[in-house]
Amino acid sequence: MLDIADELHRWCEQGRDFAVATVVATSGSAPRQPGAALAVDSDGTAIGSVSGGCVEGAVYELCRSALETGDRVLEHFGYSDEDAFAVGLTCGGVIDILVTPVRNGERADGSPVDGTDRETLAAAVAAAARGEAAAVARIVEGPAVLLGRALLVRPDGSYAGSLGGRPELDRTAAGEARALLDAGRTETVGIGAEGSRCGQPVMLLVESSVAPPRMIVFGAVDFASALVRVGKFLGHHVTVCDARPVFATARRFPEADEVVVDWPHRYLDSQELDGRTVLCVLTHDAKFDVPLLERALKLPVAYVGAMGSRRTHLDRLQRLRDAGVTELELARLRSPIGLDLGARTPEETALSIAAEIVADRRGGTGAPLTGAHTPIHHDTAGTPTGRIGSVA
Numbered sequence: 419m420l421d422i423a424d425e426l427h428r429w430c431e432q433g434r435d436f437a438v439a440t441v442v443a444t445s446g447s448a449p450r451q452p453g454a455a456l457a458v459d460s461d462g463t464a465i466g467s468v469s470g471g472c473v474e475g476a477v478y479e480l481c482r483s484a485l486e487t488g489d490r491v492l493e494h495f496g497y498s499d500e501d502a503f504a505v506g507l508t509c510g511g512v513i514d515i516l517v518t519p520v521r522n523g524e525r526a527d528g529s530p531v532d533g534t535d536r537e538t539l540a541a542a543v544a545a546a547a548r549g550e551a552a553a554v555a556r557i558v559e560g561p562a563v564l565l566g567r568a569l570l571v572r573p574d575g576s577y578a579g580s581l582g583g584r585p586e587l588d589r590t591a592a593g594e595a596r597a598l599l600d601a602g603r604t605e606t607v608g609i610g611a612e613g614s615r616c617g618q619p620v621m622l623l624v625e626s627s628v629a630p631p632r633m634i635v636f637g638a639v640d641f642a643s644a645l646v647r648v649g650k651f652l653g654h655h656v657t658v659c660d661a662r663p664v665f666a667t668a669r670r671f672p673e674a675d676e677v678v679v680d681w682p683h684r685y686l687d688s689q690e691l692d693g694r695t696v697l698c699v700l701t702h703d704a705k706f707d708v709p710l711l712e713r714a715l716k717l718p719v720a721y722v723g724a725m726g727s728r729r730t731h732l733d734r735l736q737r738l739r740d741a742g743v744t745e746l747e748l749a750r751l752r753s754p755i756g757l758d759l760g761a762r763t764p765e766e767t768a769l770s771i772a773a774e775i776v777a778d779r780r781g782g783t784g785a786p787l788t789g790a791h792t793p794i795h796h797d798t799a800g801t802p803t804g805r806i807g808s809v810a
Contacts, residue, residue: 423546538579586613
């Protein structure tokens with residue numbers, strides 16, 4: 419749901435009633451992961467996606483129905499061997515969808531709609547739209563009266579809303595959600611309805627909204643300009659850093675979030691980085707590269723790549739060894755940077771670098787999918803993400 423927070427925040431501010439369908443569990447080759455959402459307002463306007471097209475029509479109708487009745491619905495979609503054109507995932511995956519009406523008023527039977535979840539979900543999408551760290555935990559399996567209830571959890575551990583059970587349930591859920599928020603992860607987790615690991619099981623979907631991952635591009639060169647555009651496309655907060663003020667200007671890199679004039683290693687020393695950060699060194703100048711990489715390869719970041727010819731790479735490795743960088747640290751260095759696409763232009767090179775970053779994060783091989791028998795989605799292969807009904 420938080421993947422469409424900007425639009426949902428506008429709907430909440432405008433006072434619109436809507437229903438949001440969220441992927442809460444997947445297995446097999448499902449096209450979208452837990453947290454992906456599609457929302458439909460009372461006028462029939464739709465935003466987002468839960469399946470890349472396979473079951474959008476059916477989910478749209480579920481949302482319209484939920485707006486009419488005010489009831490939450492958990493629906494299962496899978497591949498149909500008998501009729502691949504029936505409502506189902508023709509890609510062979512299985513997904514569970516939770517549809518939650520976010521509205522005020524009465525249900526079809528005349529009973530009032532609880533506005534608590536609307537307030538909680540509105541606060542969650544507002545925080546995500548502002549770029550603030552927050553997590554929303556919703557019950558996706560458990561007692562029927564608790565299905566879809568939501569809790570907003572903040573980085574300091576405080577929370578708002580209620581899952582509708584005992585206070586211990588809210589406290590335990592908040593603790594689980596905070597742990598996932600700290601890691602920037604969205605996934606399902608099972609706890610007991612009494613707030614412990616025992617008793618009737620409850621499955622929570624915890625969606626985390628965190629600041630975008632950082633990409634720091636060292637070297638204000640033409641290749642950097644293309645890489646900035648690709649980095650933004652992939653959702654990174656992109657910084658360009660170069661010690662030369664004549665090259666490191668906002669005018670040359672209008673799409674960068676920041677352009678910094680500083681020696682690369684000195685700037686790196688001043689930053690607090692996390693395990694999602696990618697560092698791309700495009701200067702291929704030893705006086706910049708060596709002190710920068712000497713530090714970068716010791717940091718717990720996601721990716722460190724450096725541009726240069728194979729001769730430059732070999733010379734750089736020796737300089738780094740002379741500076742005391744260990745072989746284990748050197749093994750983390752992606753150099754020459756990027757996958758072998760035969761790239762020549764700055765744009766092609768940026769695509770090559772981005773492809774390696776994605777493959778590194780997702781566990782891909784970079785090999786063609788045609789003729790291969792390996793899973794398409796490496797990071798989820800063989801590990802169903804909390805199929806509903808699987809809580810122990």
